[in-house]
Amino acid sequence: MNEQLLKQRIKDIQHYYGETLSNKQDLATNICSMNAPPPDRIKEILKLIHPDVQMRFYGCGAPFPPLLEGTTVLDLGCGSGQDCFILSHLVGAEGKVIGIDATAAQIKFAQSFVDYHRQIFGYPSTNVHFQQGHIESLEELDLPPASIDVIVSNCVINLSISKANVLAGMARLLKPGGEIYFSDIFSDRRLDQSLKDDPQVVGECIGDVLYFEDFIRLARTTGFNDVRITHSHLKSINNEEIETKLGGAKLYSMTLKLFKLDLEDxxxxxxxxxxxxxxxxxxxxxxxxxxxxxxxxxxxxxxxxxxxxxxxxxxxxxxxxxxxxxxxxxxxxxxxxxxxxxxxxxxxxxxxxxxxxx
Structure with a gap:
């Protein structure tokens, strides 16, 4: 991994999500948005989520698998905390939710709503913890190996220039039989290198997305031999200039499921x-x-x-x-x-x- 390039990428992302964007209306494209309404159970929980948190939500899916009661869930790239607060309700008072984000402003914002949601959910103490950190360096966080039941992420892993490190870190933290359930953007072909050097295009979750077949290959190298698709939607860009830069490539919002199991390819x-x-x-x-x-x-x-x-x-x-x-x-x-x-x-x-x- 090129450390200098990684540091610059993180700096660009922090600037885009900490300063350029104040809420989802500032987005230049339609990529970081939902294509379909969330499931009914999530709709009901969303009614309890603070409106200010919802306004700073930049996800492209609903990464909430079933049977979460009492589990420990890790959210990579938690942003404003919306998904973490939804998960807080899904895991219940006995469960635990950990939100990781590289942007200090996002973590500070999410932390400011912890007690609000604790009271709304009627919990005696909060079950949500936010921590600043890099998803490429999960080993540097105070999280024991094999301690997480489920790892989720919502339109964030595409931003990383070291996706292999992200997958390896997740594999290390998952319990045997644990699940990764994440939503992200993928392309139908390999994108031109110039898109990776455009901070706006990268910040809009486009510049460094993976060709889906390359993600399959990468997942296999980190022990995830069988990638399952739960949802897939063709994305509209809604920005003619950026769409032209894509040169005909199509982008998809996909929700994927991977298990930490000894599976065949x-x-x-x-x-x-x-x-x-x-x-x-x-x-x-x-x-x-x-x-x-x-x-x-x-x-x-x-x-x-x-x-x-x-x-x-x-x-x-x-x-x-x-x-x-x-x-x-x-x-x-x-x-x-x-x-x-x-x-x-x-x-x-x-x-x-x-x-x-x-």
Missing amino acids: RCEDYGQIAIYKGNLPDAPDLFVLDREHIFETGRAVPVCRNTADMTTKSRYHTLFDLMGDGKKHYGLFNSGKSKQFDADTKVMQTDAPNNCGC
Whole structure:
């Protein structure tokens, strides 16, 4: 990692989000915005979030996986703290939320609303802690290895010039079976180097986004062999000058799921069947693991080894019954081609052997 380049990038980002932007109306593009309304459970919590916090929200997704009660969640690039306060409600009084951001002004702003949300939620003490730090250097924070259940992030990792360090740091902090669930911007091709040198384009979460297939490759190098997509939306830029600089490249807001498990890099068949028990209160009829794996309550579904492990070796293990001991291998799982992006949103399709389409 080029330390001088990293320091300059951090300085540029801190200036953009600490001084250039005072609220989301100052954004020059439509990239750091939501494409779809959040789930109903999040809408209800948002009614409790202070309006000033909401006005300084720059996320592109809703990275809130189910079954968070009592867990420890780390938010990378927490900004004004909106997602942390939502998570504070989701994990409950016995859970814990840690927000990390490199910009001192953002941390100070978020901290000023801690007691407000504690009182709104009726907690005897706060379960949210904010800390200034760099997501590329998570080892420098006072966080023990294997101490985090879930790591989330919302339109932030694209800003880093050392995404491998970010992924490695997350792998170190996650408990075995822990989950990364994050929303970010990806491109359908590798972007021109000149975009990485434009502070505004970088600050708008465009300049250093990864080509999605390169992210898959990078994730594998840090031990995350199976990247699952939960949501994907084609982004509009709403800025003709910046769109011209993209030279025809398309950008997507995607929410991804990665597990700290010993998974294979292909979908392999071991004759296993998963059955969702319907015991998640918010999802009595269907459980959505990712957009290719939607389980109806009580229905026996053949699954590859990776999906079997995701449903039984993570915090979701209480939700599923698994049939088959997985000792005999039957070759590649018969999944055909896996869709990377929705045809409904007129975005690209591609083969994805790493992204299981069981």
